[in-house]
Amino acid sequence: MLQPSDKALVPFVSVDDMMKLVHHIGIEPMLKGIADYIEADFRRWELFDKTPRIASHSQEGVIELMPTSDGEVYGFKYVNGHPKNTKEGLQTVTAFGLLADVNTGYPVLLTEMTVLTALRTAATSAMVAKYLAPKGSTTMAMIGNGAQSEFQSLAMKAICGIDSVRLYDIDSAATDKAARNLAGMGLNVVKCSTAEESMEGAQIITTCTADKQCATILTDNMIGSGVHINAIGGDCPGKTELAPAILHRSDIFVEYPEQTRIEGEIQQMEDDHPVTEMWEVISGKQAGRTNPEQITLFDSVGFAIEDFSALRYVRDNIKGTELFIDLDLLADPDDPRDLFGMVQRASSEA
Amino acid sequence: MLQPSDKALVPFVSVDDMMKLVHHIGIEPMLKGIADYIEADFRRWELFDKTPRIASHSQEGVIELMPTSDGEVYGFKYVNGHPKNTKEGLQTVTAFGLLADVNTGYPVLLTEMTVLTALRTAATSAMVAKYLAPKGSTTMAMIGNGAQSEFQSLAMKAICGIDSVRLYDIDSAATDKAARNLAGMGLNVVKCSTAEESMEGAQIITTCTADKQCATILTDNMIGSGVHINAIGGDCPGKTELAPAILHRSDIFVEYPEQTRIEGEIQQMEDDHPVTEMWEVISGKQAGRTNPEQITLFDSVGFAIEDFSALRYVRDNIKGTELFIDLDLLADPDDPRDLFGMVQRASSEA
CATH class of the missing domain: 3.30.1780.10 (ornithine cyclodeaminase, domain 1)
Incomplete structure (x- = not known):
C-alpha cells in the first residue's frame, strides 16, 4: 500500500x-x-x-x-x-x-x-459524592448490580474512601456476580436480599437499574435523613427510578439542567423545580451539602x-x-x- | 490478547x-x-x-x-x-x-x-442533473478546480453523458492539475482563463469554490437562459457563490429546505423564497425542468x-x-x- x-x-x-x-x-x-x-x-x-x-x-x-x-x-x-x-x-x-x-x-x-464510559460514569459519581456525601461516609448501598456496579463501588472507595458496599439486585445472580468480582479488592462486600436491607447503615445510596420505564426503585419511606443519593439509572425520557416524594425532600444537583429535565429523575417534576448545577458547587459559587440532616441527590444522566x-x-x-x-x-x-x-x-x- | x-x-x-x-x-x-x-x-x-x-x-x-x-x-x-x-x-x-x-x-x-464524500457529492450532483439539466447536455463548465472537480466531471460523464468539460479556476495551477488528472478519461478537457470562457457552450455550470465567505463566482450577466447550475460551494452560513439576481431568475431545487436556507445559496433570499425539494421531483410529485429556456439551480449543501x-x-x-x-x-x-x-x-x- x-x-x-x-x-x-x-x-x-x-x-x-x-x-x-x-x-x-x-x-x-x-x-x-x-x-x-x-x-x-x-x-x-x-x-x-x-x-x-x-x-x-x-x-x-x-x-x-x-x-x-x-x-x-x-x-x-x-x-x-x-x-x-x-x-x-x-x-x-x-x-x-x-x-x-x-x-x-x-x-x-x-x-x-x-x-471508558463505565469508568467515567463511576468517576463522575464519586467526584460528585466527594462534594455532597456526608463527611466520613463509609458505606454505600449499591442497588442494581449490573455492568456499572463494580466500577461505582471501586470509584467510591478510591475517591470517597468508603470501605463497605451493600449489594442488592432484583436478580440475585447479578448480586452474586458483583460480589465475586469485588472479592479481594479491599472492600467489605455484603449481599442483601432487599433494597431496604442494602440501605442499612449506608450514607451513600447508588441506584443503577436498566429498565427503560418509570420504575420505583426507591420509595419515600425507605430514605432516612442525611444520606446522599447517587441516581444513575434514570437517564432517558420515560426512565426514572425514584418516587417523586423523595425528590421533594432532597436538594437536587445536576450536570446540565437542560438535559437533566428531559432525561433525569426531575422529568417527574415541574419544569422550574429548583436544582443546583454541580460545576457551580465545584467552583465554589454554590453550596453543596450544608448540614448533616440534608438529603442530597445527584440526578446523574451523563454529560458530554x-x-x-x-x-x-x-x-x-x-x-x-x-x-x-x-x-x-x-x-x-x-x-x-x-x-x-x-x-x-x-x-x-x- | x-x-x-x-x-x-x-x-x-x-x-x-x-x-x-x-x-x-x-x-x-x-x-x-x-x-x-x-x-x-x-x-x-x-x-x-x-x-x-x-x-x-x-x-x-x-x-x-x-x-x-x-x-x-x-x-x-x-x-x-x-x-x-x-x-x-x-x-x-x-x-x-x-x-x-x-x-x-x-x-x-x-x-x-x-x-467517499467526494464520490457521493459528485454522484448526487449528477443524479440531480439527470432530472434538471437540458436534454442532450454535452458540455459542463467546471468553475473551481479543487479536490471535487474531477469527481464532478466524471460523474456528469458517467450519469448524464457529457463529453466535454471546460475548466476554470482563479489559480491556473489548479486547472492544470485537474486537466492532467482528467486526461485520458474519455472527456474533451478545455482549460479556460476566465469564468466566462468556461461557460461558452456549456449546458451545465458547476461552481465549487472553497472560500468561507460570500463570494460572487457567478454574476447575473454571465448566465444565459436554458442552463442548469450545479452550485456546490455555497454550503455553510456566510458562504455563497452566486449573485442574488441569478437566484431570482432560477427555479431553485434543494435537498432539505430547513438546512439549505441556513447553509445554501438561498441564505441570501427571503425565508419563504420558493424552492422545490429534489425528492419530490424524483418521486414524480413535482416537476423538474419544464422548458428549455428555464434556468434550473441545484443549491446543493450535502445532506445526511x-x-x-x-x-x-x-x-x-x-x-x-x-x-x-x-x-x-x-x-x-x-x-x-x-x-x-x-x-x-x-x-x-x-
Whole structure:
C-alpha cells in the first residue's frame, strides 16, 4: 500500500488496549485520574460548547451523539442504550468516542468507550459524592448490580474512601456476580436480599437499574435523613427510578439542567423545580451539602463534558505506551487539492 | 490478547482500502452505483429521520455531525470544513462515517469518508442533473478546480453523458492539475482563463469554490437562459457563490429546505423564497425542468441521507472482498452484565 502520512493516521484504542491500559495504570488510580480530569473540566464549565445530546429513538432503544468542545479540542461520543440487548447476549450500552483538533478539524484520537464510559460514569459519581456525601461516609448501598456496579463501588472507595458496599439486585445472580468480582479488592462486600436491607447503615445510596420505564426503585419511606443519593439509572425520557416524594425532600444537583429535565429523575417534576448545577458547587459559587440532616441527590444522566474529560485522559495516558494502533482514517494527499490524483495513483499499487 | 467475539468487531474501511475499492469497481461504475443508492433513498425520503447537521463552529472552520436513520439502519458522518487548511498542507474537508443497526445500536461499518464524500457529492450532483439539466447536455463548465472537480466531471460523464468539460479556476495551477488528472478519461478537457470562457457552450455550470465567505463566482450577466447550475460551494452560513439576481431568475431545487436556507445559496433570499425539494421531483410529485429556456439551480449543501446511501453502498460492496479490517471497537463480554469481569480477566492476558 501507499504509506499514509502522519497526518492521515489517527491513534485508535481498541477494547483490548483499553483493558490493558486499565491494568497498566491500575483501576483505582485510573478512576482517580479520570475524576481529576472531570473535576478540572467542571471548573472551566463556562468555556464549553454545550448542547443536549442528539438522540435517535426507536422502539427498542436509542442511539445518541454527544458532542462538545472547549474551543481548542472537540470531542464526541457515540453511544446506544438498548435495555433488551441483555436478553440477546449483547451489551445494553456500547460506545466509542473521538477527539479532534478544533483548529484543523482533524481527528486526533478514536477509542472504544464502552469500558471508558463505565469508568467515567463511576468517576463522575464519586467526584460528585466527594462534594455532597456526608463527611466520613463509609458505606454505600449499591442497588442494581449490573455492568456499572463494580466500577461505582471501586470509584467510591478510591475517591470517597468508603470501605463497605451493600449489594442488592432484583436478580440475585447479578448480586452474586458483583460480589465475586469485588472479592479481594479491599472492600467489605455484603449481599442483601432487599433494597431496604442494602440501605442499612449506608450514607451513600447508588441506584443503577436498566429498565427503560418509570420504575420505583426507591420509595419515600425507605430514605432516612442525611444520606446522599447517587441516581444513575434514570437517564432517558420515560426512565426514572425514584418516587417523586423523595425528590421533594432532597436538594437536587445536576450536570446540565437542560438535559437533566428531559432525561433525569426531575422529568417527574415541574419544569422550574429548583436544582443546583454541580460545576457551580465545584467552583465554589454554590453550596453543596450544608448540614448533616440534608438529603442530597445527584440526578446523574451523563454529560458530554465527562466523556470529553475521559477522552483527554486517554489521549494523555497512551503516550509512550503501545496500547493503540495508528488507523489510516484520513485521506491526506501531498497536494490537498489533489484528492483525485491520490486515488488514481493508488491504482498502480493495488 | 483475548479473542473478541464477532459481535465486538466492526468492519473498518481505511483510506487505502477505499481507494482500492474505487479501482476494484472502477470509478465510473462506482459513481453510478452510489448515485443509484442515493436516488433510491430520495424515493423513500419520507421514511428518514431528518435533522439539520449539528455544527460546531470556530473561527477557523466547522466540525459537523450528520446523523440520519431509515428506521432499520442508523448512519452518521463526521466532517470538518477548514478552508485555511490547504495553506498548511491539509485537506479542507476530511470525514469518516458509521452505520449501525437500529435494533441493537451496534455499529456495523466504520469507514473513511473523505474519498467517499467526494464520490457521493459528485454522484448526487449528477443524479440531480439527470432530472434538471437540458436534454442532450454535452458540455459542463467546471468553475473551481479543487479536490471535487474531477469527481464532478466524471460523474456528469458517467450519469448524464457529457463529453466535454471546460475548466476554470482563479489559480491556473489548479486547472492544470485537474486537466492532467482528467486526461485520458474519455472527456474533451478545455482549460479556460476566465469564468466566462468556461461557460461558452456549456449546458451545465458547476461552481465549487472553497472560500468561507460570500463570494460572487457567478454574476447575473454571465448566465444565459436554458442552463442548469450545479452550485456546490455555497454550503455553510456566510458562504455563497452566486449573485442574488441569478437566484431570482432560477427555479431553485434543494435537498432539505430547513438546512439549505441556513447553509445554501438561498441564505441570501427571503425565508419563504420558493424552492422545490429534489425528492419530490424524483418521486414524480413535482416537476423538474419544464422548458428549455428555464434556468434550473441545484443549491446543493450535502445532506445526511446522501452519506447514508454511500455508506450502504460501501457496506454492500465490501462483502466478499478483503478491502476492510475487523476493528475491536465494541466490548462484548460473554455475560453482558459482567463488563467488569471482562476487564479483570484481561489482566491475566496482559
